[in-house]
Amino acid sequence: MAVARVVELSSYPLKGCAGTSAPEALLTPAGLAHDRSFMVVSEDGVYRTQRRDPRLALIRSAVSADGGRLTLQAPDFDSLHLDVDTSGARRTVDLFGAPYQGIDQGDAAADWLSDVLRVRSRLVRVPPEHDRVTDGMTPGTSGYADSCALHVISRSTLDLLNRKLTERGAPPLPMNRFRPNIVIDGWDEPHTEDRARRIRLGDTELGYAKLAIRCAVTMVDQASAAKAGPEPLRTLAGYRRATQGGVAFGTKYAVLRTGKLSVGDEVTVTAWGDSEL
Template sequence: MTQVTVEQLFIYPVKSCAGIELTEAELTPEGLSWDRSWMIIMPNGKFVTQRQMPQMAKIRIDFSEQALILGYEGEIFTVDLNPPVSDPITATIWKDECQVLDEGPAVGEWLTRVLDSKQPLRLVCMQGDFVRPQSAPERFGADTHTQFADAAPYLLTNTASLDSLNQQLSKEGKDSVDIRHFRPNIVVSGLEAFAEQESKQLVHADYTLTLCDPSSRCIMTTVNPDTGVKHPEMVPFKTLTDLNAMPDNERVPAFGMNTICSTGEAIIRVGDKLQIS
């Protein structure tokens, strides 16, 4: 039986900003603890990502015991981890309307300035008792919910798939990419390239990861995670499309699997061994 190993773990506390690599993390029904717990929005309440503002990749995230820490080119801004005392407002992520709390004008002004936004930005978190509607119950189950993730609670990727992509990029004389271009939560090894798309479950003694469907990728894969600049030749989007297109759309690349955790809360660790079932 094929054995799969957890190689890396990432969370992205502020949607579309830089991630934090961890050696262990808490699995929850909504994703890894603290993953996509905050989101940046426009005045109309619509969410903002690297699709519109690729320089968001340069906002580094950290935590202290009491604060979320945002960093941009040497500047630091801290946000209290306690939920703000304010009336909820409505924010929209894709087709979902969420009740959120504004983290205040100061952090909004800071984000607007460092990102050189033409419109004022706001940082929001989910209102404590609000449960985001499940817009795709046929894919992830009616009882599966997320904070501000695009789709499933987890994104799982495979090191062999990245190796295959980089080998093809090398043949084409193009820049290689690292796993951060794909913003996964869980990175595994032990599967052949793109074999994750044929796998159903990865089972550990403490938890089970159910791989639901391939993740369609967008222009964000072309953003350099260090510089916040889109690649002028759309690397790796075009090559990945030719190498591994979505099963139902040959013009859109697939990389990684939308994943849910179908058991109760547990701790996932780098080095965990999983079995395919």
């Protein structure tokens, strides 16, 4: 097997919105620094997702290194720069029916997001005392991610899907359709990430949690925010049906050892297992 390396690192400071790629990132117990640390919610506190609000894909966010400043950008809108509030009043927010706490980031953020999304919205941040425990084979923590701290996909996994899409007469898809945190190249066998139980990336280490079960967000074009279904779910259903239901593509991991991650870091699997598919 060829030497595997990290070839892409992407964080999503604002859950459900566009990703930010970087040549290096700090890996914290909750994933890449600031990943899914903010969330757009309805006025009632229910999380917004591209499944219902695909225009989230148009919003780009950036957080300063110290976490104190947040910048929001979207086509045809002026950028918004915010001082991040980490000490304000907590409010209950709903993520997949589970109650968590969030710190509201004020009316300026709410008005800007409401204009972009065309529906009344608020912005909340994970409070410092957030102590979520995630599930899977290796438990961990995360901010407002759907589940585990990190989502990993290999290039060979996407290459296989794109070959199958081409065979059906459908166009190939870019990696950002699947919104991974870490992309690995050098694993010749597609879905190697399904079988890797412990992975060392540079000075950091990850533990396998579970397969990533895909939803309708994969049918949203991340550049235009247009719903472009039925692919890739139709093709994935032909060869990636999971025993627990749905289709699996990519893998979720928990953080075992924190540190700095860089594009180009060598990836070493130190423990293997059988695919749960």
